[in-house]
Amino acid sequence: MKKRGSLIVISGFSGAGKGTVAKRLVKDYGYSLSVSATTRAPREGEVDGVDYYFKSEADFKNLIDYNGFIEYARYVDNYYGTPRAFVERELASGHNVILEIEVQGALNIKSQYPDAILIFITAPSVEALKARLIGRGTEEAAVVAKRMRRASEEADEMINYEYIVVNDDLDECVHTVHSIVISKRCELNQNIDFIEVTKKGFEQI
Amino acid sequence: MKKRGSLIVISGFSGAGKGTVAKRLVKDYGYSLSVSATTRAPREGEVDGVDYYFKSEADFKNLIDYNGFIEYARYVDNYYGTPRAFVERELASGHNVILEIEVQGALNIKSQYPDAILIFITAPSVEALKARLIGRGTEEAAVVAKRMRRASEEADEMINYEYIVVNDDLDECVHTVHSIVISKRCELNQNIDFIEVTKKGFEQI
Numbered sequence: 519m520k521k522r523g524s525l526i527v528i529s530g531f532s533g534a535g536k537g538t539v540a541k542r543l544v545k546d547y548g549y550s551l552s553v554s555a556t557t558r559a560p561r562e563g564e565v566d567g568v569d570y571y572f573k574s575e576a577d578f579k580n581l582i583d584y585n586g587f588i589e590y591a592r593y594v595d596n597y598y599g600t601p602r603a604f605v606e607r608e609l610a611s612g613h614n615v616i617l618e619i620e621v622q623g624a625l626n627i628k629s630q631y632p633d634a635i636l637i638f639i640t641a642p643s644v645e646a647l648k649a650r651l652i653g654r655g656t657e658e659a660a661v662v663a664k665r666m667r668r669a670s671e672e673a674d675e676m677i678n679y680e681y682i683v684v685n686d687d688l689d690e691c692v693h694t695v696h697s698i699v700i701s702k703r704c705e706l707n708q709n710i711d712f713i714e715v716t717k718k719g720f721e722q723i
Numbered sequence: 724m725k726k727r728g729s730l731i732v733i734s735g736f737s738g739a740g741k742g743t744v745a746k747r748l749v750k751d752y753g754y755s756l757s758v759s760a761t762t763r764a765p766r767e768g769e770v771d772g773v774d775y776y777f778k779s780e781a782d783f784k785n786l787i788d789y790n791g792f793i794e795y796a797r798y799v800d801n802y803y804g805t806p807r808a809f810v811e812r813e814l815a816s817g818h819n820v821i822l823e824i825e826v827q828g829a830l831n832i833k834s835q836y837p838d839a840i841l842i843f844i845t846a847p848s849v850e851a852l853k854a855r856l857i858g859r860g861t862e863e864a865a866v867v868a869k870r871m872r873r874a875s876e877e878a879d880e881m882i883n884y885e886y887i888v889v890n891d892d893l894d895e896c897v898h899t900v901h902s903i904v905i906s907k908r909c910e911l912n913q914n915i916d917f918i919e920v921t922k923k924g925f926e927q928i
Contacts, residue, residue: 637909644924670925673918681906682914694909700899701886701906704842709887713878719849720875 523550523613524699525605525631527624530639531669533650535685539639540618542692550608552617555581558596571601589619589626600627614699621675635702637695638679642686728755728818729904730810730836732829735844736874738855740890744844745823747897755813757822760786763801776806794824794831805832819904826880840907842900843884847891 526549530536543549555571557578566572573581578597581587590599600617608615617627628634641647651665676682681698685691702708731754735741748754760776762783771777778786783802786792795804805822813820822832833839846852856870881887886903890896907913 640921644921666925670922673922673925676918676921677911680911681909682911682917683909694905697902697905698909700902704886704888704899704903706882706885706887712887713881716845716849716881717875717878720871720878 521612523609523611523615524702525609525627525634526614526616526695526699527627527634527636528616528618528639528695529621529624529637529672529675529679530685531641531647531672532665533647533669534639534641535650535688535691536618536639538688539685539692539695540616542688543614543616543695546692547696548613549616550604550613552600552605552608552615554598554619555587555590555601556596556598558598573597588630589623591620591623621672621678625678633702633708635681635698636679637681637683637698638676639683639685639691640676642684646686726817728814728816728820729907730814730832730839731819731821731900731904732832732839732841733821733823733844733900734826734829734842734877734880734884735890736846736852736877737870738852738874739844739846740855740893740896741823741844743893744890744896744900745821747893748819748821748900751897752901753818754821755809755818757805757810757813757820759803759824760792760806761801761803763803778802793835794828796825796828826877826883830883838907838913840886840903841884842886842888842903843881844888844890844896845881847889851891 526543528536528540540549540551544551553567553569553571555573555578557573557575560566560570560572564570575597578599581599581601582590586602587599588602588605590597592598600619600623605615605617617623619627624636628636641650647669648662648666651669652662683691683694683698731748733741733745745754745756749756758772758774758776760778760783762778762780765771765775765777769775780802783804786804786806787795791807792804793807793810795802797803805824805828810820810822824832829841833841846855852874853867853871856874857867888896888899888903
């Protein structure tokens, strides 16, 4: 029987590079990246099935009714959701599945998948984060300030996560996330069956 | 300030290769291996300071009186102990320290060092373990049977450990132990200070 994959939920500060970390986990370690569905219109350059699955509101609501999402939420006027079929299929075939999602979605997933691993990606310091938010491009001060306020809210959410990973060096950060996934499988509570089998094995000798 | 190293306690079935795993962690990842002190006589080929620190009973008892061991025990007629100075010095200078020790010593260390990581190394199955115990050399059936009984007792101790690591492939096993150490540093409870500093940092902007 193939061992079930792990479900990894990544959140983090805007600008902390969580999207890049997720993509590298796919590239370096063969993780499966879950693509969200949304009712918002595609932005320029966005590809259906790569950036999002773009759905009509009717289709989205129909999927809700048929339990098609492991979590979904409405932001402003649009729905966003994590399709259940992909996640279930990939986990069952032994692949580690990575989701990039906000805190409410993360907690929602944890309640359904108690073994899901909740990881928060952060910059090494507030100063570094600010430098990244500013350094990104040509944003105005007001845009940067808004992002910083959002980051401040995100900081309050860190306490909900099981692991805090600093993205100082990208390679190291990606390796650390993968180490967490490996480590998790060795935890005592993941190995109770193995221990019972081992103990029984000795009794039979 | 240098970040304190992690204290890793390894136990496991005789024949599961825990000694080899410990040596490889030293070689591959620069861990510091704690050498035990003992009052038993050196066996042929054993080197003082490498295999054990060989002590007289008077010296050993003196060290006990001066809090020189982080744990010690008496088996049959001999004392065995883990010297405190080495462990403390190495942890303080940021090195990961590895101890190979029995379950009672492991629990004793955990009570003093709550962040110590308790890892149990096992063979992939009872059959594999038996094959290793037999395959080691020219042991008689009675010796093998005795080892198997000991292994059966050890199986009952597995439940006291935080992580169960299967030593099927040595490279993978060593890498997994190192992954656990990396992972542990990212756990939420290891990062409470960092979160507080981050939150305060945003308040000041």
